[in-house]
Amino acid sequence: MVELDETDLHILQLLTENARRPYNDIAEQVGVSPPTVSDRVERLEELGVIGRFTLDLDRSQISEGVGVLVDLHLRPGTVHDVIDQLAPLESVDHVYATADAHVVARATVDECEIHRILTDTLDLSQVVEYDVRLLIDSVWEPKVRSANADDQTTHDDTAAIPAGGASIEIDGQ
Amino acid sequence: MVELDETDLHILQLLTENARRPYNDIAEQVGVSPPTVSDRVERLEELGVIGRFTLDLDRSQISEGVGVLVDLHLRPGTVHDVIDQLAPLESVDHVYATADAHVVARATVDECEIHRILTDTLDLSQVVEYDVRLLIDSVWEPKVRSANADDQTTHDDTAAIPAGGASIEIDGQ
């Protein structure tokens, strides 16, 4: 976090848009030499800022199943176990854990598979409640906030986010 | 979906692991020539199977804010509007829409920003209820299911997934 300058962010932004973009192309855009780009990228990989170079795939075109969002409300202290159980599954690609002991997983499953995962793979004694939602759309817009594009308007109305999650009911108009 | 053979899937799998892997390297692994890999990748891009070549970034290292998962329960018919409002925001990178009119967004926000998004950016008359959860962990394991690795055990206990989502309460032991 501390060790990234604007050049790093610019490189990340360009690679985010197209991870196969040639380094000499990037060098020209950013205003440094190609070896510098190479060095910076290597460093960003070592720092773990870049997890991997990968693809944004349309999963509906490569697998038979339907996309689902599974929301698990877990017993306290079991979150990391459940992540370790879910993440390696072939049908699961994204797993989020939140401070209120929920785990949300995005998966592509056959009709019978979701049931098998919930009953066989997971230790259900750790699950307080769960919810399976059929995905109808999903958008991924990876963005790199450039250092100076920080549009932080000073604002004293800072809304604190309680770790347990804020839940607010609004009248149906 | 119909037009992908095992070679395509193998190429996708290798590129998913490392999107910068050289095409002649891939060609060797897959058993075709480099130009064939190039042609296939181009076709997969045109088909929309490959959305883009991109990076898996550790967002906590490149931005000041905290990661949150925002769950919006919307009024019917407003889902696509809300996606269009959320997706372009700099702080939002992932948006999921489910059949039961929920939109789940993953964002990295400053303390004041989440409030601003909810009140200024969104048309709150479209939101029935919302929920902001603090992210503590997130895993992305992009997987390409190879054509023959389809481990579908025949199973007649097919659990249908209602479009409205299944919600089941389990006793707290």
Place this chain on the structure above:
DNA sequence: GCTGAAACCATTATAAG
């Protein structure tokens, strides 16, 4: 979908700021 050739690109070593 393959082959071969030409254009292009990444990386290394080296030198300079």
Place this chain on the structure above:
DNA sequence: CTTATAATGGTTTCAGC
């Protein structure tokens, strides 16, 4: 310590088959 330059070795693409 960081960046630029130049050369090498590797990669991608384009014709032609």
